[in-house]
Amino acid sequence: MKLRRPKYLVDPPSSSMNDIxxxxxxxxxxxxxxxxxxxxxxxxxxxxxxEEQNNTQSIEVGLTPSTATIDGTPYQKEQFKxxxxxxLSQKETKSERIVVVKSQDDVPYEHxxxxxxxxxxxxxxxxxxxxxxxxxxVE
Amino acid sequence: xxxxxxxxxxxVPSMAMGDIxxxxxxxxxxxxxxxxxxxxxxxxxxxxxxxxxxxxxASIVIDKMNITYLNGRPIQNENISDxxxxxxxxxxPGSRTVLFKVHxxxxxxxxxxxxxxISEAGGELHHVLEPLTAIKTP
Numbered sequence: 001m002k003l004r005r006p007k008y009l010v011d012p013p014s015s016s017m018n019d020i021x022x023x024x025x026x027x028x029x030x031x032x033x034x035x036x037x038x039x040x041x042x043x044x045x046x047x048x049x050x051e052e053q054n055n056t057q058s059i060e061v062g063l064t065p066s067t068a069t070i071d072g073t074p075y076q077k078e079q080f081k082x083x084x085x086x087x088l089s090q091k092e093t094k095s096e097r098i099v100v101v102k103s104q105d106d107v108p109y110e111h112x113x114x115x116x117x118x119x120x121x122x123x124x125x126x127x128x129x130x131x132x133x134x135x136x137x138v139e
Numbered sequence: 140x141x142x143x144x145x146x147x148x149x150x151v152p153s154m155a156m157g158d159i160x161x162x163x164x165x166x167x168x169x170x171x172x173x174x175x176x177x178x179x180x181x182x183x184x185x186x187x188x189x190x191x192x193x194x195x196x197a198s199i200v201i202d203k204m205n206i207t208y209l210n211g212r213p214i215q216n217e218n219i220s221d222x223x224x225x226x227x228x229x230x231x232p233g234s235r236t237v238l239f240k241v242h243x244x245x246x247x248x249x250x251x252x253x254x255x256x257i258s259e260a261g262g263e264l265h266h267v268l269e270p271l272t273a274i275k276t277p
Binding site: 017018019021022025029036037038039040041042043044045063103104105106107108109110112113114117128130 | 158160164183187192201241246247251254255257258264266268269
């Protein structure tokens with residue numbers, strides 16, 4: 001004698017579907033909103049302060065796409081690190097440790113950030129020297 | 140003979156609640172995306188000893204194509220200072236962080252005026268960088 005199994009209609013519980021969808025959305029939102037924010041905080045003194053501090057002799061660093069100069073003398077990255085640390089170690093006051101960075105137009109950001117990082121880690125305060133365009137009308 | 144009234148139960152249909160929440164979420168997400176800058180293409184430069192910003196009030200992105208964006212919207216360098224000042228308002232020092240996201244190959248001609256504008260607006264510059272260890276060697 002054959003015994004047949006009864007066929008049951010089994011419905012998955014649909015009442016919890018909304019909750020599952022809700023939790024999934026929150027999960028995706030949290031995953032999507034994680035954007036990189038790690039970095040380096042840099043304090044650039046405002047222009048008024050710079051004007052006041054122009055009286056004191058500050059170090060001038062020039063940046064080209066591959067090298068850096070200190071007061072006109074060119075250095076490679078490793079040499080630059082040593083030289084700027086040496087110069088800044090002799091400076092005592094905050095105003096003496098101001099380093100004026102003048103970049104050529106074609107200096108890439110990656111190079112600029114690497115060089116300013118070296119200056120700041122050596123105790124320098126970075127300020128920028130930008131060229132201003134002025135129109136002079138000659139009569 | 141006393142006829143009793145049938146008691147009608149008034150219940151809030153809970154079946155639709157999930158769908159309503161779902162639609163609300165999509166609406167909020169769409170609104171949030173309008174200020175977002177995640178659609179912009181830029182690759183961070185590398186740095187060491189990186190820190191997380193204490194807060195974030197605005198973000199400036201300079202993408203691969205040298206286009207500058209303030210909070211995800213394109214902006215000219217000349218207008219950054221004014222718009223940023225309006226955004227930062229009278230916030231006290233320490234709460235005026237501006238995230239600065241620049242593609243690593245963008246040149247000084249494009250990013251230095253933006254730095255100057257942030258400084259003028261009294262923003263506290265936070266360069267968003269990639270840790271040095273994350274660089275993949277071929």
